[in-house]
Amino acid sequence: MIHNPNNIRTAGKPLDQATKVMIMVHGRGGSARDILSLSNHIQDKDFAFIAPEAQNNTWYPYSFLRPMEENEPYLSSALEVMASLRARLQADYNFKLPQIYWLGFSQGACLMLEFLARNATEYGGVFGLSGGLIGPAETPRAYEGSFGNTPIFLGCSDHDSHVPKERVLESESVFRKLGAKVTTKLYPNFPHSINEDELNVVNLLIAGDQPPLAII
Structure with missing residues (x-):
């Protein structure tokens, strides 16, 4: 296995005391410590936060828009880390799936969103x-299952240097x-x-409030 699923950091409440847990997934060149710093902006204090760290701080070598096979075997190993972490939270700490939240940035957001769609x-x-979801434009999106009204927030620049807005909107549709x-x-x-607005939306959704739906 390329990525070590035991290479994790935590913040917030201890896992065995929290009623909610947020899995936080860092971007390319980032670290578990980096992404965990966002936990300071989460207003709900009932959370434990847990962040895995990629081997050499990168989940897969090339753009998320490249054919998936080009990012193997790194991508499969990274997806396995997501599965392992979720299973550990369920088995070892008795978190139910509706008690598990996910937050990712950049490459970490792409990895997390692809894992969750699957x-x-x-x-x-x-x-x-x-x-956004991983793979080139023609990737079939034949995912199964249902999120059952899970609140999902996708925030991005309309001229992001790495993430085309078309992929964000396609992911929204999926x-x-x-x-x-x-x-x-x-x-x-x-x-x-x-940005600050994105963190405000995250906090609103955690609180069960509905943020403004308009794309700005």
């Missing part, structure tokens, strides 16, 4: 920041078809980063 079920919430309640926001001429 494993659609009801989660607490899914927050994909500057990412998740809607799988039963998710999707909020998408494209931010005009914003750099490839996370």
